[in-house]
Amino acid sequence: MVRSTAGEWGKLSACHICGGRCYWADSRQCWGCARCYHPPCLQQAVVELGPFHCPTCRGEFEAAGAEDITLDLRVMHTVVHGQPPAHANPDERRRCEKVARWFRWDGASLWLLGAEVDRRVVPICARAAIVARAAQELGFPGGDRLYLLLK
Numbered sequence: 001m002v003r004s005t006a007g008e009w010g011k012l013s014a015c016h017i018c019g020g021r022c023y024w025a026d027s028r029q030c031w032g033c034a035r036c037y038h039p040p041c042l043q044q045a046v047v048e049l050g051p052f053h054c055p056t057c058r059g060e061f062e063a064a065g066a067e068d069i070t071l072d073l074r075v076m077h078t079v080v081h082g083q084p085p086a087h088a089n090p091d092e093r094r095r096c097e098k099v100a101r102w103f104r105w106d107g108a109s110l111w112l113l114g115a116e117v118d119r120r121v122v123p124i125c126a127r128a129a130i131v132a133r134a135a136q137e138l139g140f141p142g143g144d145r146l147y148l149l150l151k
């Protein structure tokens with residue numbers, strides 16, 4: 001699945017809602033579409049630390065039934081804060097703790113812990129670009145198969 005993205009990962013654009021200028025200190029970039037947002041413009045009092053997905057992307061992913069660990073807010077909460085959200089029930093807490101053990105959040109990047117090296121988890125919006133570039137270099141069309149090879 002190659003998504004068209006609205007921005008470039010790692011580059012700030014204007015806030016998608018108010019059109020105002022974004023700075024790293026006061027904005028979040030969506031891991032799904034690379035659009036930038038001021039948290040107050042999203043009318044979210046608290047935007048979770050960790051991978052951020054805008055409401056549009058969250059809705060699309062959920063509708064598509066897509067699974068991505070970075071969209072699992074409870075697990076991400078556990079990775080970032082070291083403990084599951086307070087409202088999680090015991091089963092959820094166990095699940096979160098189990099999965100979160102494999103990840104580390106350094107304040108900007110998510111890492112998948114490996115036996116020898118840790119691997120940076122690439123935001124969804126950047127994955128499409130990586131697949132497209134690899135397809136060009138390898139000289140065959142991309143798609144799900146190529147994505148699997150790159151995983």
Ligand SMILES: [Zn+2]
Nearest residue numbers: 015018038041
């Ligand atoms: Zn704004």
Ligand SMILES: [Zn+2]
Nearest residue numbers: 030033054057
């Ligand atoms: Zn988005």
